[in-house]
Amino acid sequence: MNPEDMFVIDEPTFIDRLPPEIADTVCSFLPSRSDIANVRLISRFWTDIATPRLFSVVHLIFHPDSFERITAISRHPVISQHVTHLFYEPDALIPWRPRGAWDPLLDFGLPVVTPTEVPAKPNLGASEREYRAYNRASRKPVQERRQLLRAKGAKGYIEYKKLVAKQEQLRQQDFGAPVILDALRHFPELAIVSMSLDRIFLSRSPYMSTKFKAGLCEPSGDHGHSQPWGVPQLRSLLLGSHHAGNRLTKLTIGDVNWRFLQDEADNMNMMKESLRHLRVLNLNITTIDDAVEHSGLGEMASCRNYLASNALHDFIMAAPDLDSLLIGFDFYMATISATELRHIVRDHRWTNLKRVEFGKMDATQADLANFFSRHASTLRHLGLKDIRLLGQGELVPTLEHIRKTLSLESATLRHSLCCEDPPQYWALSKTICRDPFQYETLGPSSRDEDDGGDLQRLKTSEALSHYLVHGGSCPLLDEENHPLQPEV
Numbered sequence: 001m002n003p004e005d006m007f008v009i010d011e012p013t014f015i016d017r018l019p020p021e022i023a024d025t026v027c028s029f030l031p032s033r034s035d036i037a038n039v040r041l042i043s044r045f046w047t048d049i050a051t052p053r054l055f056s057v058v059h060l061i062f063h064p065d066s067f068e069r070i071t072a073i074s075r076h077p078v079i080s081q082h083v084t085h086l087f088y089e090p091d092a093l094i095p096w097r098p099r100g101a102w103d104p105l106l107d108f109g110l111p112v113v114t115p116t117e118v119p120a121k122p123n124l125g126a127s128e129r130e131y132r133a134y135n136r137a138s139r140k141p142v143q144e145r146r147q148l149l150r151a152k153g154a155k156g157y158i159e160y161k162k163l164v165a166k167q168e169q170l171r172q173q174d175f176g177a178p179v180i181l182d183a184l185r186h187f188p189e190l191a192i193v194s195m196s197l198d199r200i201f202l203s204r205s206p207y208m209s210t211k212f213k214a215g216l217c218e219p220s221g222d223h224g225h226s227q228p229w230g231v232p233q234l235r236s237l238l239l240g241s242h243h244a245g246n247r248l249t250k251l252t253i254g255d256v257n258w259r260f261l262q263d264e265a266d267n268m269n270m271m272k273e274s275l276r277h278l279r280v281l282n283l284n285i286t287t288i289d290d291a292v293e294h295s296g297l298g299e300m301a302s303c304r305n306y307l308a309s310n311a312l313h314d315f316i317m318a319a320p321d322l323d324s325l326l327i328g329f330d331f332y333m334a335t336i337s338a339t340e341l342r343h344i345v346r347d348h349r350w351t352n353l354k355r356v357e358f359g360k361m362d363a364t365q366a367d368l369a370n371f372f373s374r375h376a377s378t379l380r381h382l383g384l385k386d387i388r389l390l391g392q393g394e395l396v397p398t399l400e401h402i403r404k405t406l407s408l409e410s411a412t413l414r415h416s417l418c419c420e421d422p423p424q425y426w427a428l429s430k431t432i433c434r435d436p437f438q439y440e441t442l443g444p445s446s447r448d449e450d451d452g453g454d455l456q457r458l459k460t461s462e463a464l465s466h467y468l469v470h471g472g473s474c475p476l477l478d479e480e481n482h483p484l485q486p487e488v
Helices: 003-007 020-028 033-039 044-054 064-075 099-109 128-151 153-172 174-184 206-211 231-244 258-262 265-273 297-307 311-317 365-374 395-405 452-470
Strands: 057-061 085-089 192-196 250-257 280-286 324-329 355-364 381-392 410-421 424-427
Touching (some): 020 044, 033 044, 057 064, 174 231, 231 265, 355 410, 381 395, 395 452
Parallel strands (some): 280 324, 355 381
């Protein structure tokens, strides 16, 4: 026998005769992209099965190499046909050129301390000496990293300036909008667009960290230009999708400054047109921006006044068939919030709405009751974060109405619930224990895990979630286990 004939398979093997649906299910259980890539090497049959899963997501960051990569992918006759999701991380380096202003930024480039490097926290009742030893040991890994990075400072600063210059080049090219538009025209199956700026929805990716590692500082936020935070990036995504004719079904955007709603009328009309097929909309809006003069409380007041004109409501209404809606803001104070619920939803009813989360906003008891009553037949998953009742509204009757009106399968209440008259405030957990949207989040820091206040907040959050799903007595009536707290 010819030795070469030993490797020739005359007939398809058993695994090549699996129904495509079962083969695709097999691929869905593979734990990593490298495993999917290896499956493609088995045969032509498995190449056809695994390729859509391997190349379904295109990851874009604010770096020229990444824009060249998305262009190359869009030009590939096979891969481009399988792209269904564009994920964009447009974070930028802080453009502080002088070396003296750059050195403090090295702290941002410090690698995260892994749990194995952090000593165990002393038990309750440990001596003061044990606590001092623990504090010294906890600081040591970070101090060693800082010394190492500063030793590399001279070379790192040169690389940092090169990276800043590359990002500035992209800004001069309309933030890469022409490249994005051209790529989207070659992705006929694109249905999902996500933008995570400053780690709002997802933790920073290894892809971004690797690309900017030489400069010792990771990008964070949207710095270095005069336009509001995230606005040109959102514009490029939505206008690109509109001109490319993509039928988007899911849009996740955060953070983006509220002033994106003040774009030119023609741009706004086209961006709204790109939303008409959406089923899922996740939007996190910021009211603070270093590009806006007097950013702060004044900016929040400007946002609140502008949204009262129905600008955000009109934007969301461009997606009439939503079954999942998340609207949140990044800043909230006891004296003012960015908007009221009624300025977002008005009296509209989405006929298929199953999931909703509202974050960091005001609402009247009546507005909440009316919204939930309108969606009682469909709404099954609820999230509330930093909600304040305006006027004469009480939390217990509001929660009892939610429980009575809705048949929930999951509920997440976090950060805080409060009301003006009577003045009441309940602090809730900042972690997500039952998040219906399943985003990555950062848990509590190690120094806070055993704090009694955190345990109380988590206890109240869990009790409220259980009550809204399973019923019983409203936990806030039990003042001993869920006491009122001073507003912070």
